[in-house]
Amino acid sequence: xxxxxxxxxxxxxxxxxxxxxxxxxxxxxxxxxxxxxxxxxxxxxxxxxxxxxxxxxxxxxxxxxxxxxxxxxxxxxxxxxxxxxxxxxxxxx
Numbered sequence: 001x002x003x004x005x006x007x008x009x010x011x012x013x014x015x016x017x018x019x020x021x022x023x024x025x026x027x028x029x030x031x032x033x034x035x036x037x038x039x040x041x042x043x044x045x046x047x048x049x050x051x052x053x054x055x056x057x058x059x060x061x062x063x064x065x066x067x068x069x070x071x072x073x074x075x076x077x078x079x080x081x082x083x084x085x086x087x088x089x090x091x092x093x
Contacts, residue, residue: 025056029091032056037077047073049080053089
């Protein structure tokens with residue numbers, strides 16, 4: 001199914017470079033964080049995976065601090081996940 005969607009999107013006029021993005025949710029303390037895992041496919045080689053994490057519902061303070069993080073592009077999912085600064089989502093004492 002994923003490849004059919006990507007082929008369809010890339011077939012649209014002026015469209016190119018469609019890729020798969022999967023969304024997850026996790027709680028840090030009582031607050032929800034949404035995580036997007038981007039997979040640009042094996043042809044992207046060392047830039048295949050990237051992970052973006054942000055508060056699902058940022059409060060005003062989080063929004064002002066910019067509490068979100070885009071990890072580094074990586075060849076493996078494990079490297080991409082490890083590159084996110086997860087500590088910014090830890091509950092403040």
